[in-house]
Amino acid sequence: MAILADPLRLVIGDKAAKPLASALDLRTVGDLLRHYPRRYDTRGELTDLASLRDGEYVTVQAEIAKVTSRPMRGGRGSIFEATVTDGRGQIVLTFFARGRQNWREKVLAPGLRGLFSGQVSTFRGKRQLAHPDYELLDAGDDADRAAAEYAAEVIPVYPAAKEITSWQIARSVRIVLDVLDIEDPMPRAISRRHGLCGLADALRGIHRPIDRADVQRSVQRLKWDEAFLLQAVLAQRRIAATAYSATPRPRVAGGLLDTFDRGLPFELTIGQQLAGVTICDEIAFDHPMHRLLQGEVGSGKTVIAVRAMLQVVDGGGQAALLAPTEVLAAQHFRSITEQLGPLAQAGQLGGAERATRVALLTGSLGAAARRRALLEAASGTAGIVIGTHALLEEGVQFADLGLVVIDEQHRFGVEQRDALRDKAGEGRPHVLVMTATPIPRTVAMTVFGDLEISTLTELPAGRSPIATHVVPAAEKPHYLARVWERLREEVTQGRQCYVVCPRIGGEQDGGGPDGGGPDGGGPDGGGPDGGGQLRPGADEKDDDGLGGRAGEDEFADRDAAGTRPPVAVLDLAAELERGPLAGLRLTVLHGRLPPDEKEAAMLAFAAGSVDVLVTTTVVEVGVDVPNATAMVVMDADRFGVSQLHQLRGRVGRGSHEGLCLLVTEAEADARSRRRLDAVAATLDGFKLSRLDLEQRREGDVLGSAQAGRRSSLRLLTLLKDEKLIGLARTEATELVSADPALAGEPALAAAIRGLLDRERAEYLEKA
Ligand code: ADP
Ligand code: MG
Numbered sequence: 001m002a003i004l005a006d007p008l009r010l011v012i013g014d015k016a017a018k019p020l021a022s023a024l025d026l027r028t029v030g031d032l033l034r035h036y037p038r039r040y041d042t043r044g045e046l047t048d049l050a051s052l053r054d055g056e057y058v059t060v061q062a063e064i065a066k067v068t069s070r071p072m073r074g075g076r077g078s079i080f081e082a083t084v085t086d087g088r089g090q091i092v093l094t095f096f097a098r099g100r101q102n103w104r105e106k107v108l109a110p111g112l113r114g115l116f117s118g119q120v121s122t123f124r125g126k127r128q129l130a131h132p133d134y135e136l137l138d139a140g141d142d143a144d145r146a147a148a149e150y151a152a153e154v155i156p157v158y159p160a161a162k163e164i165t166s167w168q169i170a171r172s173v174r175i176v177l178d179v180l181d182i183e184d185p186m187p188r189a190i191s192r193r194h195g196l197c198g199l200a201d202a203l204r205g206i207h208r209p210i211d212r213a214d215v216q217r218s219v220q221r222l223k224w225d226e227a228f229l230l231q232a233v234l235a236q237r238r239i240a241a242t243a244y245s246a247t248p249r250p251r252v253a254g255g256l257l258d259t260f261d262r263g264l265p266f267e268l269t270i271g272q273q274l275a276g277v278t279i280c281d282e283i284a285f286d287h288p289m290h291r292l293l294q295g296e297v298g299s300g301k302t303v304i305a306v307r308a309m310l311q312v313v314d315g316g317g318q319a320a321l322l323a324p325t326e327v328l329a330a331q332h333f334r335s336i337t338e339q340l341g342p343l344a345q346a347g348q349l350g351g352a353e354r355a356t357r358v359a360l361l362t363g364s365l366g367a368a369a370r371r372r373a374l375l376e377a378a379s380g381t382a383g384i385v386i387g388t389h390a391l392l393e394e395g396v397q398f399a400d401l402g403l404v405v406i407d408e409q410h411r412f413g414v415e416q417r418d419a420l421r422d423k424a425g426e427g428r429p430h431v432l433v434m435t436a437t438p439i440p441r442t443v444a445m446t447v448f449g450d451l452e453i454s455t456l457t458e459l460p461a462g463r464s465p466i467a468t469h470v471v472p473a474a475e476k477p478h479y480l481a482r483v484w485e486r487l488r489e490e491v492t493q494g495r496q497c498y499v500v501c502p503r504i505g506g507e508q509d510g511g512g513p514d515g516g517g518p519d520g521g522g523p524d525g526g527g528p529d530g531g532g533q534l535r536p537g538a539d540e541k542d543d544d545g546l547g548g549r550a551g552e553d554e555f556a557d558r559d560a561a562g563t564r565p566p567v568a569v570l571d572l573a574a575e576l577e578r579g580p581l582a583g584l585r586l587t588v589l590h591g592r593l594p595p596d597e598k599e600a601a602m603l604a605f606a607a608g609s610v611d612v613l614v615t616t617t618v619v620e621v622g623v624d625v626p627n628a629t630a631m632v633v634m635d636a637d638r639f640g641v642s643q644l645h646q647l648r649g650r651v652g653r654g655s656h657e658g659l660c661l662l663v664t665e666a667e668a669d670a671r672s673r674r675r676l677d678a679v680a681a682t683l684d685g686f687k688l689s690r691l692d693l694e695q696r697r698e699g700d701v702l703g704s705a706q707a708g709r710r711s712s713l714r715l716l717t718l719l720k721d722e723k724l725i726g727l728a729r730t731e732a733t734e735l736v737s738a739d740p741a742l743a744g745e746p747a748l749a750a751a752i753r754g755l756l757d758r759e760r761a762e763y764l765e766k767a
Pocket of ligand 2: 301302407
């Protein structure tokens with residue numbers, strides 16, 4: 001008998017276990033059983049050969065059409081070729097050997113059907129599999145064995161690898177299933193209510209289905225497992241959170257907040273007012289608030305945060321504002337200090353009566369400034385402390401931390417949230433998380449399942465739309481010249497522009513895509529993925545590294561094809577200064593600059609003394625310079641959908657119309673090009689984030705809490721399984737509310753422990 005945690009080698013033997021571990025990282029019985037088939041072939045139904053793509057490892061079911069054998073040139077061996085067909089298309093199986101291969105002609109005879117497995121390539125215009133593994137389905141000699149292996153109508157086809165074929169995996173799965181001893185974690189009542197089959201049954205059914213209906217039934221049940229376990233964890237977390245107490249900070253009449261509101265230079269939008277009221281109420285409560293505030297780029301989230309922070313300061317507490325980059329932290333510091341004016345000048349001449357102070361704490365402060373900031377935080381002199389993840393460090397203390405605001409959530413993982421929360425001492429601080437990346441409901445229910453949500457749907461009045469155009473630089477090179485002319489026109493009208501590049505350049509990154517290319521942090525820093533996890537001490541590298549969807553694979557493709565490296569800030573700035581933008585005031589901004597130079601560049605740009613800022617994605621989030629009206633994104637195909645949307649949010653923040661030009665050399669029919677067209681076609685961040693999600697693996701979406709190499713979500717698709725996730729959430733919440741420790745469901749409690757252990761192990765492994 002075997003349980004899920006058993007090492008595979010004990011069950012199937014070393015020889016079979018080895019390639020599973022080395023090629024697919026499957027080490028336990030559970031790992032193997034969660035390695036689900038990629039698809040199912042119906043016995044006798046041939047694979048559509050036209051669908052195969054070069055480079056893929058595939059398993060195809062096909063019929064041998066003809067075979068040829070010929071000596072190699074130079075007489076050093078022979079080539080045997082079998083052409084197999086799906087009835088329409090063909091693919092050639094090629095076998096090389098030192099000697100003659102007559103025996104193959106007997107085995108691979110025309111008319112036979114089999115499964116063929118190998119890597120697809122193209123040779124002289126013909127698709128081929130070189131040296132494929134094969135398993136004939138009805139060959140004379142093999143008939144008995146094949147019949148036993150493939151008695152079923154439906155043949156599972158597994159994600160396989162060079163070292164191990166789909167049917168070898170199937171064989172191991174079969175052995176494991178035969179000895180499996182498994183407890184069903186799903187509570188009886190829930191299984192009954194939703195017509196779910198048992199877990200053992202579902203595992204058998206997904207791996208060795210009798211028919212398609214069997215597969216469906218099994219998948220449904222296993223999806224439920226995924227959704228339900230996750231929701232049970234989240235429900236437990238929510239309940240644990242309500243057990244904490246927080247210091248209530250009700251609004252104080254005549255406090256800083258009142259003064260601030262009276263002096264606001266604009267009217268709050270309805271959405272801002274509603275969110276404000278909710279937050280105001282929750283901060284006044286004696287349990288910690290856990291709220292996610294989502295709103296389009298430019299919808300005015302900061303002012304909501306400032307108001308909440310002032311309410312807490314009025315109540316005698318402190319607030320911390322955590323920003324993902326130094327550039328953004330510095331900007332928040334500047335603009336909030338400015339907005340507060342005398343309200344933030346405690347102890348200074350001209351300070352208001354109940355004034356507080358705002359402190360900035362980032363990793364790059366000089367020793368003296370750092371000491372001052374630390375002191376102001378620890379003594380409570382600073383009611384508001386703004387910073388990067390430097391705020392999370394151990395030496396940082398607060399006198400009375402009442403509220404933590406986290407800006408641009410996707411840069412912070414759950415672990416960071418917890419670290420800051422822990423600084424509040426006994427009671428817990430209220431937590432407000434802000435993100436400009438709209439999050440589909442199901443993602444919100446899973447990734448941010450422990451947070452309540454407020455959404456800002458409208459932009460403040462008087463905003464101008466942003467016009468976005470794709471500039472196909474490969475097809476129409478002269479368009480690029482027009483781009484620079486266009487920037488010149490903007491500058492002539494007194495406006496400013498951004499030019500964003502995927503790479504920093506200079507010798508340090510050796511011309512490769514690494515140093516500052518959009519390949520660093522997450523699969524897409526723009527998405528709600530949490531992939532852009534902050535690594536302690538990697539602040540400024542992260543600034544640039546965070547984000548592009550361009551994964552390493554994509555780079556590999558292009559570089560292999562002999563394409564140039566992506567456009568770099570330093571190269572392009574020099575070129576523009578000499579050529580098309582000569583005479584304009586250009587400045588570069590990127591993560592490798594020393595912090596004071598970065599600060600100086602941002603300040604100069606904000607003050608209008610720089611016309612064109614040539615930059616990496618450091619400007620991606622939150623940067624707010626209303627006079628900047630145009631943005632050019634070079635090699636735009638290297639960025640993700642949400643990221644581009646974020647980037648263009650930097651322009652059109654004032655009353656002048658924004659312009660965003662996405663320059664690309666991607667072919668008109670390339671996938672990346674379609675992505676750009678989609679960005680150009682809509683300003684609806686919600687639509688774009690769905691699009692982004694559709695194109696990524698679910699695991700990428702889930703953020704650090706979930707995004708191990710093996711996400712716990714295999715079958716569940718967040719976009720399509722909305723209903724199921726909703727049901728699972730309701731069931732889980734009900735169950736956990738009645739029995740928080742799950743004492744009545746030991747199998748479920750054990751499964752949850754297993755899930756969390758796996759996650760923790762992966763988290764540690766990554767760190
Ligand atoms: P985001 O939600 O992207 O963080 P910000 O908070 O940076 O947006 O706000 C963008 C700009 O809009 C800021 O300059 C801010 O002062 C301004 N703003 C915020 N709320 C309003 C409003 N109700 N009316 C007019 N301008 C506003
Ligand atoms: Mg913002």
